[in-house]
Amino acid sequence: MTTLPQFSPVHDTIPKGLNNVAKGYNKTKDTNTCFIYLGLNPNVKVAYSKHQWDAELFKVSLKDLEQVVHIMFV
Numbered sequence: 001m002t003t004l005p006q007f008s009p010v011h012d013t014i015p016k017g018l019n020n021v022a023k024g025y026n027k028t029k030d031t032n033t034c035f036i037y038l039g040l041n042p043n044v045k046v047a048y049s050k051h052q053w054d055a056e057l058f059k060v061s062l063k064d065l066e067q068v069v070h071i072m073f074v
Contacts, residue, residue: 035061036068 038044
């Protein structure tokens with residue numbers, strides 16, 4: 001993307017921005033809140049996370065979601 005002419009004015013800032021996105025994404029590993037939100041949101045549900053997230057992180061997060069749902073509805 002940084003090699004495309006239309007992005008030449010922001011060429012140097014693109015990698016910095018992507019690093020910031022990665023930092024924020026990695027912070028979701030510190031709490032199960034993000035996954036629980038995605039799992040309970042009818043517009044997203046678990047399918048998005050299963051497709052986009054690391055397999056091990058998905059497995060652990062799904063277990064957390066199942067525990068929360070069990071506590072809420074049992």
